[in-house]
Amino acid sequence: MTGPDRPHSPSGDGTPAPRRSPWRPRSRQGRAGPLTYLVLIGVTVVSVFPLYWTLVAATRTNAEINSVPPPMLPGGNLMKNIDLAYDQIDLTKAILNSLIVSGSIAVGTVMFCTLAGFAFAKLRFRFNNLLFGLTLGTMMIPPSLGAIPLYMMMVELGWIDHLQAVVLPTLVSAFGVFFMRQYLVEALPNELLEAGWVDGASTFRVFRSIVLPIARPAMAVLGMLVFLQAWNDFFWPILALTANNPTVQVALNNLGQGYVPDRSVIMAGTFLTTIPVIAVFILLGRQIVGGIMQGAIKG
Amino acid sequence: MRITRRMPTALVGTLAVAALSLCACGSDSDDGGGNVTLNVQLFGSFGYKESGLFDEYQKLHPNISIKFTSVQQESTYWPKIQSQLNAPTGVGDVYAAEVSRIAQVTQNQADRWVDLKTFGAGDLEADYYDWKWKAGTTADGKILGLGTDIGPLAICYRKDLFAKAGLPTDRQELAKSWTSWQAFLDLGKQYKAKAPRGSAFVDTAGGLYNAILGSSIKQYYDESGKPIHETNPAIRDAWNLGVQAAQTGLTARLKQFDEAWNKAFSSGSFASIACPSWMISYIKGQDKNGSGKWDVAPGPGVGNWGGSYLGIPKNSRHQKESYDLIRWLTAPDQQVRLFQDSGIFPASKVAASRPEVADAKDPYFGDAPVGKIFGDVAQNLPVAVHGPRDGSILDAFNNGLLSIETQKTDPDKAWKDTMKNVENLLG
Amino acid sequence: MFKARRRAGQGSAPYLFVAPFFLVFAAFGLFPILYTAWVSLHAVDLQNPNESTWVGLENYRKLFSSDFFWNALENTFTIGVISTVPQLCIALGIAHLLNYRLRGRTFFRVAMLMPYATSVAAATLVFSGLFGRDFGMINWLLGQVGVNPVDWDSGRWTSQNALSTIITWRWVGYNALIYLAGMQSVPADLYESAAIDGASRWQQFRYVTIPSLRPTILFTIVVSTIGAIQVFGEPLLFGGVSGHLGGAGRQYQTLGVLLYDEGWFNYKLGYAAAVAWTMFVIIVVAVLVNTTLARRRWRNAA
Structure with missing residues (x-):
């Protein structure tokens, strides 16, 4: 529930930021001293250690984790722990479900937000400003607080325990609209649009053949951020789904709340379901960092 | 142009996969061949x-x-x-x-x-x-x-620990010495005086409370379905005994069914536990090398748990x-x-x-006649009155006793808190 | 740009472009929140969620006279403060360090963002092991320096501090990057002129960086406040079996957990809706207070 849809930017009327890649080296504060490195390394260790410990605990027996001093290197018990976790919850299904859910949400959100972002950025219509203001306003509304009527709706529709119960309510993001709009305002040259219209193309054709190609990098970044958020979403999925058809967060919730007694097994489940995001993160971390900073900088 | 053509295809593909799997999740259990x-x-x-x-x-x-x-x-x-x-x-x-x-x-x-x-x-x-x-x-x-x-109730206990504290270890003798729950706690005080370090007499106040109340016909509801958690004297008695055990340090300050409690079966953090028949296999599972250390004796009351x-x-x-x-x-x-x-x-x-049941003996528990011990209780069990929220109310009482054990909460306050919790969950 | 906008030939297209967003948002975002207020005036049983009975303001009367509500409100507030304030301060400090010319810049940034990629559930499960009373690594480390084992879960302050550690761990790197982005858009000549005026590094930070970051800081405060009011997964999973109570003595039950407990453990969906709607009002008020206070302070400072 902690910020399922954290917007990434100072809203309001901030001055447009200079057009510059956020990860280009800057030197205005000068070169970092050894103390700076030391502190940063410390912070890095604290950031990464719990994840490393997950790996250690997942590959040990419960008795080994509980020994004094605790082990610091991975052991050989991973497969057995994973087996025990599978006895309780089908983690493969959970991971597949999470891929489907997060993938659908990412694709849907990116599409809807690109459409709306383009309209707000470049099209002229009567309620443009009003509607965009409304969109920004909705960033402040925490969707999880509507969970009770939503639950009642899902019971009535017979969607409890079905993935669409999780996909549909999470399919849009005000931040996404904002993000795409800010990007397209700058990245989409008006001359190009104008040329399309002069040729007599419809707005949808212009969108397909001119806007989409240009929007692609921002769509990819937004897609990654939304995917990550959807993968980690907790509150609504644990209400709407059950252990029969879980996402990974539902599975972890069940593992952690008394499905199994052994911490090593819980950690094996945690490890297995966290690997996909961490892997994506290690591969694309640079782009994700860039996306978050871009979101923030373009206020 | 290459890009624009690919994007919708990818999109349609993903959505199709998603849609397929959305439909698939509802129909996994019948393949049409009668299986x-x-x-x-x-x-x-x-x-x-x-x-x-x-x-x-x-x-x-x-x-x-x-x-x-x-x-x-x-x-x-x-x-x-x-x-x-x-x-x-x-x-x-x-x-x-x-x-x-x-x-x-x-x-x-x-x-x-x-x-x-x-x-x-x-x-x-x-x-x-x-x-x-x-x-x-x-x-x-x-x-x-x-x-x-x-879940007919008896008492499971560690012979080795009882012996170290100078208590009798014979199940008949013990059963005769704990004719009431108060007598059971009094024995606990003897245990505590000479117990090995770090070993409490009984596992939890909540477990004790539950076992005591388990021999009562009326528990949380009366026959008309009215909740009587506040007025039922049987609850008060069981609660007071639980408090006594907690405050005199007879309990191991653990939470039943959590990790530390599981571990305590083998570590000897407690020497006895109110033991419904299903606990027999639970103990065997937790204390794999405990054969011969454990025994089981008829308890002070005729009760059921679970x-x-x-x-x-x-x-x-x-x-x-x-x-x-x-x-x-x-x-x-x-x-x-x-x-x-x-x-x-x-x-x-x-x-x-x-x-096979009535005459059964269990070698793990020193050949205790478990069939007879539990069977006698089962035959004499009262027809208890149940109500819809029994389980949650019991959890509330256990939490109240746990707070006395782990946080030294004043028993009167713990009782009041428990009442508030119960009323909240009932209405 | 204005050429493109001036073209009037777009007809209904713009509305069609924004319609999907607004339709989905209205159906699954706005409507449920508003409908929460309506549900909160009814008694709805989770065991039969399709039937509701009108009870007027009864749910609110009960809620405001319930000790558990005030307890949860207080916990939400204290957990919010002890997780948000240090989190943002540390993030600011880290951002400042990251803003130096660094080797391995990308490495540091990615590493610090790893916790953000970790789910609430995974993070809490790991940390609740680290904070274990008997076998937890944190108690083991404390033991090395002669501190007795702490029963993190059962005390009010200890448990809330453990929770704030989890929350801070997950969000610090993220906020640091937001600040860093803000810092990098501070015009360089401001630093140059400050340096010419003989400002020390600390003075530059204090008098150039911080004021330039004001909108960003306000933004993170608002977002963190909204997040803090809704804290849910951390206390729920930290408590294990008693998670839905926020610990056996409700010592860290937040409003979000109270909502879940009343709705899904006590089956009172109408009452839970009253909790949700109250949280919504609190969020609106908190955001307004945050922004006005900040605006006023800055106007005074300026």
């Missing part, structure tokens, strides 16, 4: 898997396969079942309901569970202990659950097949086997009277 997968959801240990009963059933019925999960903690398990009852079809076929939840099923959820009478369960009544059968039946005669087991039912939710797609399964699992032959393998005491009095 049926039954989704069985249990908590704790029912012993079915361990005794090979699921495997055997699948062999006897090749068209049936059983998908089985078990949640360690009943208090986590039951709320999950509640949301599954709100799902459309295909979530589960057989659910277990603990005795403290069965009144919720019969009083509040009769429309959510299959009336087993429609499959002929009415014929089974004579097999069961009377109170067990009645508790699974609604006022208008619907049968919503078949009893699996009951025991369960198997029922079928209305949103099961395979109600007949599910009924056949639970009928087989709860048949006397199977109950006898479960008792032999795991010490789970039969809810069927037919099974309990078989010599």
Whole structure:
């Protein structure tokens, strides 16, 4: 529930930021001293250690984790722990479900937000400003607080325990609209649009053949951020789904709340379901960092 | 142009995959060839898997396969079942309901569970202990659950630790010395005086409280269904004994069923525990090298703790097949086997009277006559009154006692807090 | 740009472009929140969610006279403060360090963002092991320096501090990057002129960086406040079996956990809706207070 849809930017009327890649080296504060490195390394260790410990605990027996001093290197018990976790919850299904859910949400959100972002950025219509203001306003509304009527709706529709119960309510993001709009305002040259219209193309054709190609990098970044958020979403999925058809967060919730007694097994489940995001993160971390900073900088 | 053509294709592809899988999730259990997968959801240990009963059933019925999960903690398990009852079809076929939840099923959820009478369960009544059968039946005669087991109470104790503290270790002698729960605690004080370091007399105040209350006919509700948690003297007595145990340092300050408690069976953090028959196999599971250290003796009261039912939710797609399964699992032959393998005491009095049960001895517990010890209790159990929120109310009382143990909360405040918690969950 | 906008030939297209967003948002975002207020005036049983009985303001009367509500409100507030304030301060400091010319810049940034990629559930499960009373690594480390084992879960302050550690761990790197982005858009000549005026590094940070970051800081405060009011997964999973109570003595039950407990453990959906709607009002008020206070302070400072 902690910020399922954290917007990434100072809203309001901030001055447009200079057009510059956020990860280009800057030197205005000068070169970092050894103390700076030391502190940063410390912070890095604290950031990464719990994840490393997950790996250690997942590959040990419960008795080994509980020994004094605790082990610091991975052991050989991973497969057995994973087996025990599978006895309780089908983690493969959970991971597949999470891929489907997060993938659908990412694709849907990116599409809807690109459409709306383009309209707000470049099209002229009567309620443009009003509607965009409304969109920004909705960033402040925490969707999880509507969970009770939503639950009642899902019971009535017979969607409890079905993935669409999780996909549909999470399919849009005000931040996404904002993000795409800010990007397209700058990245989409008006001359190009104008040329399309002069040729007599419809707005949808212009969108397909001119806007989409240009929007692609921002769509990819937004897609990654939304995917990550959807993968980690907790509150609504644990209400709407059950252990029969879980996402990974539902599975972890069940593992952690008394499905199994052994911490090593819980950690094996945690490890297995966290690997996909961490892997994506290690591969694309640079782009994700860039996306978050871009979101923030373009206020 | 290359890009624009590819984007929609990728999109359509992803959506198609998503849509397919959305549809697929609703139809996993019937392949059209008469093969049926039954989704069985249990908590704790029912012993079915361990005794090979699921495997055997699948062999006897090749068209049936059983998908089985078990949640360690009943208090986590039951709320999950509640949301599954709100799902459309295909979530589960057989659910277990603990005795403290069965009144919720019969009083509040009769429309959510299959009336087993429609499959002929009415014929089974004579097999069961009377109170067990009645508790699974609604006022208008619907049968919503078949009893699996009951939890007649005794005391399990560590002979080695008792001996170190200079207490008697013979089960008859002990049973004679703890004629009342107060006498049990008095013995605890003797234990504490000479106990090995770090070893408490009994595991938890909550466990003790629950065992004491388990011998009372009226517990949290009266016969008319009115909650009496505040006024029932039996609750007060049990609570006061629990408080006494906590405050005199007789308890190990643990939470039942959590990791540290599990570990304490082998580490010796406590020397005795109120022990329903199903606890026998639990102890064996936690203290794998404990054979010969543990023993079991008749307890100070005649009480019951736990025991369960198997029922079928209305949103099961395979109600007949599910009924056949639970009928087989709860048949006397199977109950006898479960008792032999795991010490789970039969809810069927037919099974309990078989010599394999009645005359059983358990080598792990020093050849204690477990069949007789638990059987005597089972025969004399009172017909307790149950109410819909028994289980949650019990959790509230346990939490109240736990706060006295771990946080040194003043007992009066803990009582008041418990009352507030109970009232909150009732209304 | 204006050429493109001036073209009037777009007809209904713009509306069609924004319609999907607004339709989905209205159906699954706005409507449920508003409908929460309506549900909160009814008694709805989780065991039968399709039937509701009108009870007027009864749910609110009960809620405001319930000790558990005030307890949860207080916990939400204290957990919010002890997780948000240090989190944002540390993030600011880290951002400042990251803003130096660094080797391995990308490495540091990615590593610090790893916790953000970890789910609430995974993070809490790991940390609740680290904070274990008997076998937890944190108690083991404390033991190395002669501190007795702490029963993190059962005390009010200890448990809330453990929770704030989890929350801070997950969000610090993220906020640091937001600040870093803000810092990098501070015009370089401001630093140059400050340096010419003889400002020390600390003075530059204090008088150039911080004032330039004001909108960003306000933004993170608002977002963190909204997040803090809704804290849910951390206390729920930290408590294990008693998670739905926020610990056996409700010592860390937040409003979000209270909502879940009342709705899904006590079956009172109408009452839970009253909790949700109250949280919504609190969020609106908190955001307004945050922004006005900040605006006023800055106007005074300016």
